[in-house]
Amino acid sequence: MSLRFNAIQNLSSGPEVIVGSSPAITGIFGENVFTSKTARKYLSDEAYKSLMASIKAGQKIDRSMANQISNGIRAWAESKGVTHFTHWFQPLTGSTAEKHDSFFTLKSDGTPIEQFEGDALIQQEPDASSFPSGGLRATFEARGYTAWDPSSPAFIMDIGEGKTLCIPTIFVSFTGESLDYKAPLLKALEALNKSAVEVCNYFDRNVTRVTATLGWEQEYFVIDEGLFNARPDLVLSGRTVYGHGPAKGQQLEDHYFGSIPERVYAFMRDYETESYKLGIPLRTRHNEVAPAQFECAPIFEEVSVGVDHNSLLMDIMDRVARRHKLRVLLHEKPFAGINGSGKHNNWSMATDTGVNLLAPGKTPKTNLMFLTFFVNTIKAVHDYADVLRASIASAQNDHRLGANEAPPAIISVFIGEYLTKVLKEIKERVKDKMDETDESMLKIDIHKSIPELLLDNTDRNRTSPFAFTGNKFEFRAVGSSANCANAMTVLNTIMADTLKQFIKDVNALIEKGEKKEIAIMHVIREYIVASEKILFEGNNYSEEWEKEAEKRGLPNVKTTPLALDAMVTEKAKKLFESNKVVTHSELEARHEIELEKYIKKVQIESRIMGELATSHILPAAIRYQNLLANNIKGLKEAGISESGYSNQKQILEKISEHITKASEGVEKMIEARKICNNINATRTKAIAYQSQVKDAFFDEIRYHVDKLELLVDDREWYLPKYREMLFLR
Numbered sequence: 001m002s003l004r005f006n007a008i009q010n011l012s013s014g015p016e017v018i019v020g021s022s023p024a025i026t027g028i029f030g031e032n033v034f035t036s037k038t039a040r041k042y043l044s045d046e047a048y049k050s051l052m053a054s055i056k057a058g059q060k061i062d063r064s065m066a067n068q069i070s071n072g073i074r075a076w077a078e079s080k081g082v083t084h085f086t087h088w089f090q091p092l093t094g095s096t097a098e099k100h101d102s103f104f105t106l107k108s109d110g111t112p113i114e115q116f117e118g119d120a121l122i123q124q125e126p127d128a129s130s131f132p133s134g135g136l137r138a139t140f141e142a143r144g145y146t147a148w149d150p151s152s153p154a155f156i157m158d159i160g161e162g163k164t165l166c167i168p169t170i171f172v173s174f175t176g177e178s179l180d181y182k183a184p185l186l187k188a189l190e191a192l193n194k195s196a197v198e199v200c201n202y203f204d205r206n207v208t209r210v211t212a213t214l215g216w217e218q219e220y221f222v223i224d225e226g227l228f229n230a231r232p233d234l235v236l237s238g239r240t241v242y243g244h245g246p247a248k249g250q251q252l253e254d255h256y257f258g259s260i261p262e263r264v265y266a267f268m269r270d271y272e273t274e275s276y277k278l279g280i281p282l283r284t285r286h287n288e289v290a291p292a293q294f295e296c297a298p299i300f301e302e303v304s305v306g307v308d309h310n311s312l313l314m315d316i317m318d319r320v321a322r323r324h325k326l327r328v329l330l331h332e333k334p335f336a337g338i339n340g341s342g343k344h345n346n347w348s349m350a351t352d353t354g355v356n357l358l359a360p361g362k363t364p365k366t367n368l369m370f371l372t373f374f375v376n377t378i379k380a381v382h383d384y385a386d387v388l389r390a391s392i393a394s395a396q397n398d399h400r401l402g403a404n405e406a407p408p409a410i411i412s413v414f415i416g417e418y419l420t421k422v423l424k425e426i427k428e429r430v431k432d433k434m435d436e437t438d439e440s441m442l443k444i445d446i447h448k449s450i451p452e453l454l455l456d457n458t459d460r461n462r463t464s465p466f467a468f469t470g471n472k473f474e475f476r477a478v479g480s481s482a483n484c485a486n487a488m489t490v491l492n493t494i495m496a497d498t499l500k501q502f503i504k505d506v507n508a509l510i511e512k513g514e515k516k517e518i519a520i521m522h523v524i525r526e527y528i529v530a531s532e533k534i535l536f537e538g539n540n541y542s543e544e545w546e547k548e549a550e551k552r553g554l555p556n557v558k559t560t561p562l563a564l565d566a567m568v569t570e571k572a573k574k575l576f577e578s579n580k581v582v583t584h585s586e587l588e589a590r591h592e593i594e595l596e597k598y599i600k601k602v603q604i605e606s607r608i609m610g611e612l613a614t615s616h617i618l619p620a621a622i623r624y625q626n627l628l629a630n631n632i633k634g635l636k637e638a639g640i641s642e643s644g645y646s647n648q649k650q651i652l653e654k655i656s657e658h659i660t661k662a663s664e665g666v667e668k669m670i671e672a673r674k675i676c677n678n679i680n681a682t683r684t685k686a687i688a689y690q691s692q693v694k695d696a697f698f699d700e701i702r703y704h705v706d707k708l709e710l711l712v713d714d715r716e717w718y719l720p721k722y723r724e725m726l727f728l729r
C-alpha cells in the first residue's frame with residue numbers, strides 16, 4: 001500500500017494524545033526562565049547588581065562576576081534537572097542553532113564534577129563552518145564564536161529528551177563581524193534609543209530611554225504527520241510543488257473563526273503551555289481564512305525579547321507538533337490557490353516614563369509628540385521603502401506578496417481617514433511664513449476624536465503592507481517563516497536615521513530664533529509634503545494601485561534577487577554604517593547570503609519537482625495510460641464500434657499529452673539548471689534561477705501534473721491530495 005493510503009488509514013486509527021487540562025497560566029509563566037526574580041534568589045547581591053546593570057545599561061561583566069553568575073545559573077538549572085547547556089543563537093539560515101555541552105567534566109585528578117564556568121557562559125566556539133557567512137569568515141578568519149547576550153534571559157528547553165539550559169548569544173566572527181540576526185538588531189535598537197530619547201526631550205526632559213515594541217502575529221498550517229511524510233515536496237521544501245485545488249476550497253470562508261478541530265486544539269494547548277513556561281506571553285489563538293490554517297499572537301514585548309520569543313515559538317511548535325503526530329507548516333505558501341501565511345509585525349516605541357509614542361496624546365503637547373513620531377515613521381518608510389522591501393524578500397515570500405491575498409510588493413502606508421485629514425490640515429495651515437496662526441495649529445485635539453479613530457481601525461484596510469492601527473504600526477508584509485529580526489533591524493534603523501535628521505532640521509530652525517514648538521511643527525509639515533506619495537488608503541490588491549504607484553514613482557520589485565539590490569545601494573550602506581548597525585562588508589556578506597538562500601530554495605524545489613514527476617507522477621500516469629490502451633484494444637478486438645470507446649480514447653489522448661508535456665518540461669528544466677549552475681556571480685545566478693528555472697518551468701510543469709491528478713485513477717495516485725491534507729483530521 002502506498003504511503004498515502006497508509007496515512008489515510010492511520011488517521012482514523014491513530015491514538016489521540018491526551019493533553020489533560022491546561023495548568024493555570026500564572027502558575028507556570030516563566031518557570032523555565034532565569035528571570036530577574038530568579039536571579040535575585042540564586043545570585044549574591046554583588047552578582048545580581050552586576051547582571052542587572054548589564055541588562056539595563058549594557059555594562060560589561062568582569063570575569064569573576066561572570067563566574068558567580070554562571071554558578072548561580074547552573075544551581076538554578078540543576079534544581080530543575082538540567083544536565084546540559086547550550087549557546088542558543090539565530091544564524092542567518094533563519095532557524096535557531098544550538099551546540100550542546102555537558103556540565104559534567106573531570107578535574108585534573110580525574111574526579112568527576114559538574115561545572116559551568118564564567119568563560120563557558122560568556123563565550124563559545126561552535127563548529128559553525130556550515131553556517132552561512134557570505135564569505136566573511138573565509139576572508140577574515142576561519143571561525144566564529146557565540147557571545148552571551150545578557151539582555152535576553154537564559155531559559156530551559158525541556159521538550160523531547162533531556163532538559164537543556166539555553167544561553168541566548170550573538171554569533172560573530174573573530175574579527176567582529178556579525179554572523180547572525182541578533183547582533184545588528186541590538187545595534188539598531190540602540191541607535192533608535194539614542195535619537196528617540198533626544199526627540200522626546202523636546203517634550204519631556206524625564207525620558208531617558210526609548211524601547212521599540214513588537215507584537216507579532218504568527219500564521220501557520222497544521223497537517224497530519226503521515227500525510228506530510230507521504231509528500232516529499234513538503235518534507236524537503238516546505239511547500240507542495242504539485243497538487244490540484246480541492247473541490248471545497250476556502251470559498252465558503254467557514255473556517256475563519258469556526259471551531260478549532262479537536263486534534264489541533266490539543267496541540268495548541270500543549271504548545272501554549274510550553275510557551276508559557278518559557279515566558280512567551282501568548283494571548284490569542286484562532287482559525288485563519290484558509291482550511292487547516294491558524295494564528296497565534298502574544299502580548300507585545302520589547303523588540304529584542306519579542307524576536308527571541310518568536311524564534312523560540314517556531315521551534316517549540318515544530319517539536320510539540322511531532323508529539324501529536326502533526327506537522328506545522330511555517331512556509332509562506334504551502335498550498336497553491338489557498339491563502340499563504342504571514343507574520344504581521346505590530347511595532348511601536350515606548351518611553352521609560354510609560355508613554356507609547358504612537359498613541360495619540362491627551363494634551364496639545366503630547367499630541368505634538370505623537371505627531372512627531374507618527375510623521376517621522378511615514379517619512380522613514382517613504383525614504384527607505386526599498387530597504388524595507390528587501391528586508392522581507394525571500395523565495396518563499398515571493399509566492400505570497402502580490403498574489404492578491406497578501407500586501408503587494410509595493411510598500412505604502414495606510415493611516416486612516418481621520419489622520420489623513422489631520423495631516424492635510426497641517427499641510428494647508430502651517431505656512432512658510434510663521435505667524436500667530438501657527439500657535440493655533442499646536443492645538444489640534446486628536447484625542448477628542450478617538451472614537452472616530454477607533455471606527456477607522458475596526459474598518460481598517462487589511463490590504464495595506466504598513467498600516468497605522470490606532471496606537472502602533474503594523475508591518476504586514478513579513479513572511480511567516482522569517483525571523484522578525486531582519487524586518488525589525490531595518491525598521492528601527494530607518495526610524496533612528498529619520499529622527500536624527502529631524503533633530504538636525506528642528507535645531508537649525510531653533511538656531512535661527514524660532515520657538516521650539518513652531519520649529520517642530522514646520523519640520524513636520526515639511527516631512528508630510530516630502531513623503532505624502534507613500535500614503536495610500538485604497539485597495540492595495542487592485543490593478544489601479546499598481547498603475548497609480550508607478551505614476552507616483554514607488555518601487556514595485558516583485559522578485560527577491562532584484563528586491564535584494566536595495567540592501568547594497570550607496571544609500572543603504574550609508575544608512576547602516578552611519579547608525580553603526582552593520583558595516584559595508586557585513587552588508588555585502590548579508591546580501592550574498594540572502595541570494596544564496598534564494599538560489600538554494602529554487603534549486604531544491606526544482607529538483608524535487610523533477611524527481612516527483614519521474615518517480616511518482618509519471619509511473620502512475622503511464623500505468624493508467626496502459627490500462628486505457630488495453631481496454632480500447634480489447635473493445636476493438638471484441639468488435640465494438642468506435643463510438644463504444646470514444647470516451648476512453650479521449651481520456652487516453654489527454655493523458656498522453658500531459659505525460660509528454662510534463663516529461664518534456666522536466667527535461668528542459670534540468671538543462672536550464674545546468675546552465676544556471678555554471679554561472680559564477682551570485683546575483684546573476686539568482687536572477688537566472690528565478691527567470692530561467694522557476695518562471696520558465698514551475699507553473700508549466702505543474703499545470704500538466706495537476707491535470708494528470710484529475711485524470712488518473714485515484715487508487716494509482718501516490719501523493720496525498722489537497723483535500724486530504726487540508727480537510728482530514
Ligand code: ADP
Binds near residue numbers: 213298348471
Ligand atoms: P488585532 O490586530 O488582531 O486587532 P490587537 O490590535 O489587539 O489585535 O493587537 C495585535 C498585536 O499588536 C498583538 O500582538 C498586540 O500585542 C500588538 N500590540 C498592541 N499594542 C502594541 C504596541 N504598542 N507595540 C507593539 N505591538 C503592540
Ligand code: MG
Binds near residue numbers: 217344474
Ligand atoms: Mg493584525
